Amino acid sequence: MTMNKKVIQITSSHNEQMKRWKKLHSRKGRMKYQALLVEGEHLVSEAIRAQVPIRSLIVDEKQEEKVKQLNTSAPIYMLSSSLFHSLMETESPQGIAAEIHMKEWKEEELLAHAPSRSIFLLLDAIQDPGNLGTILRTAEAAGVTGVFIGKGTVDPYNPKVVRAAMGSIFRLPLVQVDLSLCLPRLKERGIHIIGTSPHAGKWHFEYTFPSKVAILLGNEGRGVDPALFSFVDEQVMIPMPGGTESLNVAITSAILLYERIRQQYLRG
Structure with a gap:
């Protein structure tokens, strides 16, 4: 991979980051971590454009090209296609997702x-x-x-x-x-x-x-x-x-x- 960004390879569903991301599928988990998981090029790009704090980018290893144009310094986690699909809730994942911080308005x-x-x-x-x-x-x-x-x-x-x-x-x-x-x-x-x-x-x-x-x-x-x-x-x-x-x-x-x-x- 030729990107000048920090890339972390995840190979196991028992990885602590994987466990954390899966918890974000529930309201309880989102409240606990003050974060949500968004999937797809459009939503990830919109979050970056809105300058929402990106905690991590999550990428299917077959879709690594999608990350190169994203203007963010967030750490990148590379997953196998099977692992990425197991994490996402949509039937046809687009190969890129992000954990973003939820702003708590008062x-x-x-x-x-x-x-x-x-x-x-x-x-x-x-x-x-x-x-x-x-x-x-x-x-x-x-x-x-x-x-x-x-x-x-x-x-x-x-x-x-x-x-x-x-x-x-x-x-x-x-x-x-x-x-x-x-x-x-x-x-x-x-x-x-x-x-x-x-x-x-x-x-x-x-x-x-x-x-x-x-x-x-x-x-x-x-x-x-x-x-x-x-x-x-x-x-x-x-x-x-x-x-x-x-x-x-x-x-x-x-x-x-x-x-x-x-x-x-x-x-x-």
């Missing part, structure tokens, strides 16, 4: 640095990894200030969420909270909270988004926990002339976020 940290025009998402028990990943990807695209992950929501560092978020997980501030305690603190800071209801009486485009706002989104089946509704300042409804009863929660988030953007462009 509520106060996020709020203290929020700009005068801020928008937050409040997620109550979103359970589908694809939905959460799509919400996070859309949130980054829409310039969301931060996302508060409520109890019952799927782990945002679940591999399926990470893949669906397409790299947004590395750049978007995420705080895991008890929403019943968090919402009053947001209101104390002058942040208006909006929710959705088919009986709201006001279309989402009739609502004028204030400079500081948070959108509360609920579980795919039951919606928002009724106990949280007392904190909502305004409820809006999205037109559905086709007659369906509800929209996918990720679609709802996109409609509301981009309505705010539309209003911002109109205001100038």
